[in-house]
């Protein structure tokens with residue numbers, strides 16, 4: 170899509186469909202990790218979230234009624250990772266399905282003997298290639314308080330979307346060149362091994378143990394911490410923090426130091 174045309178259209182859209190100030194301020198008060206941003210970033214985030222709302226289709230299911238508060242809360246958090254990357258990074262999907270709470274999904278896996286096992290998986294969110302992003306509103310709504318634990322379901326699922334953008338789910342988003350990809354793999358692998366080693370030693374740390382499942386889950390889990398508890402991530406995994414600061418073009422830990 171042409172850059173000029175899209176920018177014109179976006180400008181028109183923003184004039185018509187800007188997020189009302191009172192609604193935006195309510196959102197900031199509920200999610201302090203967003204409010205911690207500086208004024209210039211907040212202004213850009215508000216505009217980006219308005220475009221996000223115009224481009225994406227929200228559906229509420231399970232008896233949940235979709236409100237402006239729900240849509241703006243999701244849009245604002247979803248746009249944090251792409252604040253400096255642009256919304257095109259989310260072009261691979263349109264739909265966002267919001268459930269009132271966690272969802273139990275019936276899964277099946279085939280083991281090495283060809284035997285199919287069924288099990289239930291409790292999901293607070295899910296991102297599928299080309300498909301909708303599913304979110305539990307109960308978890309989204311509590312993102313303000315769960316930030317202290319580095320937990321954020323919206324950021325988690327949308328970082329999966331960034332990972333999927335090149336069609337390969339491998340814990341690595343599209344990067345400019347082979348050197349950047351090599352560097353990414355090196356730093357991510359070392360950080361991932363470090364989490365696994367500390368869990369094996371029974372120590373744990375700040376990062377959610379769920380990140381130790383696979384490198385594909387480690388990326389979104391660590392990115393959650395980067396955006397909502399950046400100082401904790403920087404203290405625990407400084408090299409990973411630097412990698413993310415370069416990729417997302419943001420340095421949230423510095424912002425959070427402000428009085």
Ligand SMILES: [Zn+2]
Pocket residue numbers: 325329386389
């Ligand atoms: Zn995940």
